[in-house]
Amino acid sequence: MTVTKGSTIYDVADLAGVSIATVSRYLNNPQKLNPDTARKVQEAMDELAYIPHGNTGTKASRQVGRIGVLTPFFPAPSFVQRLQGMTPAFRKAHCEMVIYTVDSPEQLKEYLHSIPFSKRLDGLIIMSMRIEEADAERLTKAGLEVVLIEQQHSEFSGVDADNVRGGALAAEHFLEKGYTSCGFIGETIALPYSLQPSELRWQGYREALLAAGHPVADRYVRLGEGTVDDGCRMALELLGTADRPRAVFAMSDLQAIGVLRATRQLGLRVPQDVAVLGFDDIEAADYMELSTVSQSLGESGRLAAELLLGRIREPGRPHQAIQLKVSVVQRSTT
Numbered sequence: 001m002t003v004t005k006g007s008t009i010y011d012v013a014d015l016a017g018v019s020i021a022t023v024s025r026y027l028n029n030p031q032k033l034n035p036d037t038a039r040k041v042q043e044a045m046d047e048l049a050y051i052p053h054g055n056t057g058t059k060a061s062r063q064v065g066r067i068g069v070l071t072p073f074f075p076a077p078s079f080v081q082r083l084q085g086m087t088p089a090f091r092k093a094h095c096e097m098v099i100y101t102v103d104s105p106e107q108l109k110e111y112l113h114s115i116p117f118s119k120r121l122d123g124l125i126i127m128s129m130r131i132e133e134a135d136a137e138r139l140t141k142a143g144l145e146v147v148l149i150e151q152q153h154s155e156f157s158g159v160d161a162d163n164v165r166g167g168a169l170a171a172e173h174f175l176e177k178g179y180t181s182c183g184f185i186g187e188t189i190a191l192p193y194s195l196q197p198s199e200l201r202w203q204g205y206r207e208a209l210l211a212a213g214h215p216v217a218d219r220y221v222r223l224g225e226g227t228v229d230d231g232c233r234m235a236l237e238l239l240g241t242a243d244r245p246r247a248v249f250a251m252s253d254l255q256a257i258g259v260l261r262a263t264r265q266l267g268l269r270v271p272q273d274v275a276v277l278g279f280d281d282i283e284a285a286d287y288m289e290l291s292t293v294s295q296s297l298g299e300s301g302r303l304a305a306e307l308l309l310g311r312i313r314e315p316g317r318p319h320q321a322i323q324l325k326v327s328v329v330q331r332s333t334t
Contacts, residue, residue, distance in 0.1 A: 085301025231258020
């Protein structure tokens with residue numbers, strides 16, 4: 001066979017007569033392979049002049065240097081705060097972050113097919129993206145360490161928040177304040193390539209109010225886009241009549257900020273006429289004195305980074321599924 005400078009892990013596997021996963025295991029933990037199999041892989045690598053790099057290489061020779069972060073809607077404040085949580089951990093480990101933003105199902109599929117074998121990354125964090133079983137299997141076989149945020153999978157470590165409990169806490173907060181006529185502003189069906197916690201937050205909120213004997217009336221529910229502008233639009237519909245709810249829970253702080261904008265346009269006092277509660281606790285929530293449900297965005301980013309670095313340094317480390325506690329942060333809007 002002719003030696004080529006651009007030989008890949010596929011070429012090594014073909015020549016050695018083994019799977020890609022076996023080559024990956026040899027590159028990361030050669031001592032765990034059968035000696036005959038290890039010899040075949042090494043001979044194939046020698047013949048092809050294959051040089052491991054990127055997300056391959058023995059633990060002794062490989063240095064963590066480049067981490068990919070796959071995310072939708074990159075400008076969203078919640079995602080930015082998670083990235084800010086990751087930055088100190090990666091800086092300390094002398095890593096750089098490569099951000100991959102996704103705006104279509106086709107682009108997500110392209111990334112998930114190409115990233116594992118691009119040899120450019122040492123690890124990957126997938127933030128709020130819907131991962132199918134075939135994609136999970138492909139990432140696992142490629143030997144690329146992966147950590148998920150807002151999703152759990154048995155093959156990967158993950159960090160998420162208890163969205164159902166967060167919705168229930170919003171209801172309990174309103175009830176403690178004596179607000180029994182409650183509305184909800186959430187998002188419509190999630191995009192096919194992203195995760196959307198609106199339904200889970202609504203579930204916890206609705207069930208807690210129902211259990212307390214104060215079900216949410218259908219006329220007090222609005223669903224739309226997760227933006228300030230659409231939050232304002234929906235709130236103008238919801239609060240523009242005398243028969244309005246006493247309190248409104250928005251599934252995100254961005255929508256809640258839109259609700260506050262609507263109250264100003266309608267001349268309503270907050271919280272005297274209507275109370276407003278968001279979800280996320282983004283930096284702007286503190287600035288605007290918005291009460292909200294915190295899911296510790298920065299902490300989730302930090303934990304995801306540390307889980308990934310730990311798996312890269314110790315590939316045999318067990319996967320961990322971490323669910324962060326949620327809590328109500330009361331400010332002036334409730």
